Amino acid sequence: MAKSPGLPHRGCLSPDGILREIQINLLECKVCFEMFSSQQRERRPQNLSCGHVLCLECIAALSHPLLRKLECPFCRQLCSVDSTSHCQVLSDLHELLLSQTPPSSRSPKASLFSSTGLTRAALHLQAAFGGWGTLINPTGIAALGSKGTIVVVHDGEKRVVVFNVQGRKLHSFGRKGSATGDVRYPVDVAVTTSGYVVVTDAGDRAVKVFTSRGTHLLTVRKSLKLPWGVDTDACGNILVSDAQAGTLSQVKVDYGHGVILEHQTVISDLQCPKSVACCFGNGNIAVMERPTKTGKYQYRQLKVFTEDFDLLHQIDSFSLSLTATVRLNMSGVGFDRDGDVIVTDSDQGMVFSLGNLKDDRPVLTPLVADRLIRPVGTVLQNNTLIVLDSGDHTVKIYSAEAISSHFV
Structure with missing residues (x-):
């Protein structure tokens, strides 16, 4: 299962609080702070061999152009670009939340x-x-x-x-x-x-x-x-x-x-x-x-x-x-x-x-x-x-x- 850089303990959360935690901690690349997206190639979530997840663009930016290796920014483990894989579960979760969330409620706390x-x-x-x-x-x-x-x-x-x-x-x-x-x-x-x-x-x-x-x-x-x-x-x-x-x-x-x-x-x-x-x-x-x-x-x-x-x-x-x-x-x-x-x-x-x-x-x-x-x-x-x-x-x-x- 994909790892977050560190999910904070929140105790008992409301449904809105759970959605907020998912959006912040699971559906956002913690290097560039952009939302993951299966529609944009550079924003696709990718599994590193250590288990952490980055977007494709950040993996390309952090990896050595010849050795095709990068150091995970969260756990410092050396990972190969060739061993990365698409994190389908996060893509599916992102699409599911978009399809279920009314446009008026996608900006939490605005009201x-x-x-x-x-x-x-x-x-x-x-x-x-x-x-x-x-x-x-x-x-x-x-x-x-x-x-x-x-x-x-x-x-x-x-x-x-x-x-x-x-x-x-x-x-x-x-x-x-x-x-x-x-x-x-x-x-x-x-x-x-x-x-x-x-x-x-x-x-x-x-x-x-x-x-x-x-x-x-x-x-x-x-x-x-x-x-x-x-x-x-x-x-x-x-x-x-x-x-x-x-x-x-x-x-x-x-x-x-x-x-x-x-x-x-x-x-x-x-x-x-x-x-x-x-x-x-x-x-x-x-x-x-x-x-x-x-x-x-x-x-x-x-x-x-x-x-x-x-x-x-x-x-x-x-x-x-x-x-x-x-x-x-x-x-x-x-x-x-x-x-x-x-x-x-x-x-x-x-x-x-x-x-x-x-x-x-x-x-x-x-x-x-x-x-x-x-x-x-x-x-x-x-x-x-x-x-x-x-x-x-x-x-x-x-x-x-x-x-x-x-x-x-």
């Missing part, structure tokens, strides 16, 4: 969106780049400047990768290792308004600051047990959560001289705080807590603080589930330009807006569900929503324009 503003519009996939090899188990994303440059941390040989808006890799740095300037286990990344890149290194229990070109500037270690989420405020101050100590720290830095001016704990008694986000518009700070799992349910809690670190609002995933038609399992947090809170749900593969949380009850609005597997981070830039998807190791760009193009 969940209303029509005004970025966080109230149906967002469409515009581009996807990265993929296994370019990115390996990515964990954090941030925007560098206002021209669409993206910084991603992952498990590659060089841990920090910089892409332009077209998805072309510009450069990378933060070599895997234990020397000064190396990164052992990156978890999250943030970028200051002046362009300095801040990385949390859980393997080294430190926060490391680099220039935009990758020159190591300084390392923050004091009082950190397990640094996790990181963001910066409008003044360039670093906000970092400590999942083991249960704290949020603020680090003030003189970037010009590479000197730490002040390092203080600003919020304590948090329960395994991980994702952190700061809104440049109003200065609010959001922290996602992930307490120890109890039973089968992973309890998540979101707290929003003012810029002076006073608690403004808090809500947990269970309470949200009581007032919504979906069971939201929050995993990451961010803000849009209006101060609305945006959360990812890595279990369902969706991105939601919670509104500005000024009222007692959040306004839960689905933003993105199209072709997401395991979103772990978001960036809002130039009226587009950029999502880091660790499920297929990609960066995906969404906007309200109904145009879809793919860069790999």
